[in-house]
Amino acid sequence: MNAMPWHAEHWSRLQSRRARDAMPHALLLCGPQGLGKREFMHRFAQGLLCTQAQDGEACGHCRSCQLFVAGTHPDFAVLSFGLRKDGVQRSEIVVDQIRELSARLSMSSQFGGWQIVCIDPADAMNAAAANALLKTLEEPSQQTLLMLVADAPWRLPQTIRSRCQRIEFHLPSREDALGWLQQAGVSDAAAALDAAGGNPGLARAWVDAGALARRQEVRKDLSALAAGRGEAMEVARRWLDSEPEQRLWFAAQAVADEVRSRAGTAAGPLSSSLDAEALDQWYMSANLTRESLRGPLRGDLLLLELLARWR
Known part of the structure; x- marks a missing residue:
C-alpha cells in the first residue's frame, strides 16, 4: 500500500x-x-x-x-x-x-x-x-x-x-485523499470518496468489495418504497442478508441528499413524500438503527420498522 x-x-x-x-x-x-x-x-x-x-x-x-x-x-x-x-x-x-x-x-x-x-x-x-x-x-x-x-x-x-x-x-483534505486513491489505482475515486464520506481508506475497501453498486441499490430501494412499489419486509430481509450497517450508512446519505436538493428548490432524488422534519427524524433513526444492529435486538425487526416509516 x-x-x-x-x-x-x-x-x-x-x-x-x-x-x-x-x-x-x-x-x-x-x-x-x-x-x-x-x-x-x-x-x-x-x-x-x-x-x-x-x-x-x-x-x-x-x-x-x-x-x-x-x-x-x-x-x-x-x-x-x-x-x-x-x-x-x-x-x-x-x-x-x-x-x-x-x-x-x-x-x-x-x-x-x-x-x-x-x-x-x-x-x-x-x-x-x-x-x-x-x-x-x-x-x-x-x-x-x-x-x-x-x-x-x-x-x-x-x-x-x-x-x-x-x-x-x-479525515484528510479531499485533494490528498483523491491523490492517494488515484495512486492506489482506485477507479472512480471521486464517487468512492463521496460514498465513504471523505474517508479514503474506507473508499478503497468499498470499491474492492463492490460497495458502489450496493449504494445504488439502496437508493433504488428507497425510491421504490417512496413510490409505493415493493415491500418493506422484502427490502429489510435483503438488507439484513448483505452488509446491513453499510446499507444504512448509504440510506442516511441518500436522505441527506434529498434534504439538500429540496433546499435548492429541486425535486429530491428519492421522491419522498416526507416533509423536512420527518426526513431529518428518519435520517437520525437510520443512524441509530445502524448502532442498534450491533446489540442484542433482532435486526430484521429494526430494519422493518425503519423502512415501514419511510414508506
Missing part, C-alpha cells in the same frame, strides 16, 4: 520524541476506521524494534525485522479478541488477557530493547479489563510501550485516555 500522506505529521512528531529519548509509555491511536491507524502502528513498532532503522523506518532485513514480519518477534504482541472455552471468539477483551499482558511486560526484553504490546481494538475492553490495565499504565516498566488502537475512543474510560499520548487521525 502506498504511503498515506496524512500520517506524516504524526510520524514526524513521534520520531522527534524518540530522538530526544522522550517516548511516552502509552499511545492511543484513534480516529475513524479506514485512515490507516493499524498500518501506522505496525510501521512505528517495527521501526522501534529494528536494529538498523533510518529516521524511524525499519530496514526490513535485520533479524528483528524478519521476525516482526513473520509475526514471531518475542518483544512484540497484539492483544485482540480471544476465544471462549467453547472455541467461540469473544466480542470483548477480558481481564485475564490484560493480566497476561501485564505479566509479559514485567519481564525483560529478549532482544535487550523495547517491548511493545498493541491492544486492538482497545475500545472493546470490558470494565474489568480496563481497570486492570490502569495499574500497568500507572507503573510502566522501562522501555515498554503500550499502543492502544480505537475506532471509538469515547468508549474507553477517561482514566485510560488521560494516561496515554493521544494520536488522533482525522
